[in-house]
Amino acid sequence: MTAPDFFDVGVDGGELRVARWGNGSRIVLGMHGITASCISLAPIARHLDQGFSLVAPDLRGRGGSAFLPGPYGMAAHAADCSAVLEHLGAGPVVAVGESMGAFVAVVLAAARPDLVERLVLVDGGLPLPVPEGMDVDGLLDAVLGPALERLRRTFPSRHAYLEFWRAHPALGEEWNEDVEAYLHYDLTGTEPLLRSRVSEAAVRADGGDSLIHPDVVVSSLRSLRCPVHLMRATRNLLNQVPPLIPDALVETWRATLSGLTDEVVEDTNHYTIAFGERGAKIIAERVRGQEASGRGR
Numbered sequence: 001m002t003a004p005d006f007f008d009v010g011v012d013g014g015e016l017r018v019a020r021w022g023n024g025s026r027i028v029l030g031m032h033g034i035t036a037s038c039i040s041l042a043p044i045a046r047h048l049d050q051g052f053s054l055v056a057p058d059l060r061g062r063g064g065s066a067f068l069p070g071p072y073g074m075a076a077h078a079a080d081c082s083a084v085l086e087h088l089g090a091g092p093v094v095a096v097g098e099s100m101g102a103f104v105a106v107v108l109a110a111a112r113p114d115l116v117e118r119l120v121l122v123d124g125g126l127p128l129p130v131p132e133g134m135d136v137d138g139l140l141d142a143v144l145g146p147a148l149e150r151l152r153r154t155f156p157s158r159h160a161y162l163e164f165w166r167a168h169p170a171l172g173e174e175w176n177e178d179v180e181a182y183l184h185y186d187l188t189g190t191e192p193l194l195r196s197r198v199s200e201a202a203v204r205a206d207g208g209d210s211l212i213h214p215d216v217v218v219s220s221l222r223s224l225r226c227p228v229h230l231m232r233a234t235r236n237l238l239n240q241v242p243p244l245i246p247d248a249l250v251e252t253w254r255a256t257l258s259g260l261t262d263e264v265v266e267d268t269n270h271y272t273i274a275f276g277e278r279g280a281k282i283i284a285e286r287v288r289g290q291e292a293s294g295r296g297r
Contacts, residue, residue, distance in 0.1 A: 002046055004038070006064070009057070009087045011080045017064025018084055021045035022053040027090040028287055029081060029116075030056035031101030033124070034206055035147045035198050037063035039185040040098060043178045043275055047284030057084050059104070061202025063185065072202045073209040075216050078108040085115045092117035094287050098274050099124040103210050103217050110220035118227040120286050123270050125230065126221070126249055127214035140207040145238055151200040156192035158184065170239040170271045178275055227259040229286050233279075235269035244270055263292045 004019035019038040022045065030041035038056040045054040059077050060068035070076070081104060085091050095116050097105030102124030109116035119125075130139065140148060146168050155161040165171055165183055188197045210217060236244045250262050265273050265282055273279040286292070 002042065004042070004045070004056075009080075009084050011060070011068070011083050012076075013060070013069045014067065015065075016057050016060065016068065016080050016084065018055055018057045020053055020055045022048065022050065024048075024050055024052040026052045027085075027088060027093045028052055028054045029085060029090075029093050029095045029105075030054050031077070031081060031095070031097040031104045032056065032059065032062070033099030033101055034203055034210075035062075035144060035151070035196075036098070036101075037182065037185055037197070039063070039182045040274060041096075042181065043277070043280035044096065044284050044287065047281045048287065052288070055084060055088065055090075057081060059101070061199040061206075063197050066188075066197045066199055070202070070205060072205040073216070074103050074107045074206070074220075075111075077104040077206075078111055081108050082112050082115060085112075091115035094118055094120065096120040096122065096283065096287050097124060098122045099270065100206060100210060103127075106224065107216055107220045109226055110223045113225060116226055119224075119229065120283065121228060121230045122283060123231065123233050123244055123273055125217075125228075126245055126253055127217050128211065128244070128249070130211050134212070136208045136212045137204060139211060140204060143237060144203075147237070148200070148203065151196050151198055151203065153195070154189070154192075155187075155194045158187060158191075158194065161187060161194060168271075170235075170237060170269045171275070173239075174272045174276045176275070176277070178280075182275075221253065222256055224257060224259070228257055228261070230260060230262045231273065231283060231286065232262070232264050233268040233270050233273040234264060234266055237270040239269045261292070 004021045008015040032040045041056040058065040095105045102121035
């Protein structure tokens with residue numbers, strides 16, 4: 001499964017663009033990261049067998065849903081994802097969320113337990129401790145780095161955009177066709193004024209919602225009743241340690257999340273855990289229900 005089909009689903013404010021890989025009867029719902037798009041789920045879709053279909057919306061403010069207005073935030077994205085599953089008549093499904101998409105998955109599963117059988121959270125889903133009074137815009141600039149910087153720029157050609165990303169410290173060592181397809185999908189406009197289809201306003205609103213005001217996520221985590229499998233990279237968004245989700249954060253949630261299992265995917269960063277061939281294959285195995293045999297707790 002490589003090239004998706006696309007369809008639109010009516011949501012508040014307009015139409016949500018959704019990608020679908022495969023025609024299997026077992027639906028998997030995929031949710032992407034804060035500056036990403038549905039195409040980031042393609043590597044996982046490719047490793048699912050023919051009995052599965054993976055559907056992944058462009059969350060509002062991104063990709064083919066870039067024109068959709070706010071309000072943004074995890075509850076709004078979860079409501080949009082509910083609309084996708086209701087449109088398909090699907091549920092309960094396995095929901096896999098990458099980065100911010102993991103927070104969306106948590107809120108969705110808590111709000112609509114009838115639609116979610118279990119969760120696979122990829123390097124996200126647990127609120128990060130943020131010092132009181134921290135400036136959210138400064139924090140997002142520091143954490144997201146080039147991924148956020150690109151939203152303020154135009155690029156003279158598609159080649160220039162790919163070269164901008166080739167310099168990213170987290171992608172250079174595992175550059176592949178999936179990364180290139182994802183980047184081509186991200187672009188809009190015409191040369192020499194190409195730009196990303198991700199709305200910076202949406203990113204900053206969602207960042208504030210998940211970092212500075214994580215109440216919806218926290219309450220959702222506490223009310224979860226479905227199994228949760230957390231998968232963590234060993235390095236962060238800039239390919240550095242410490243990782244985005246440290247051991248200590250997982251331990252603080254272990255008593256609350258009785259259905260939590262935790263797996264560390266060695267030698268991966270926040271991007272390559274899903275874009276790298278090895279990481280995508282492991283995620284797909286967990287989506288299919290195959291248990292981890294390596295490091296985990």
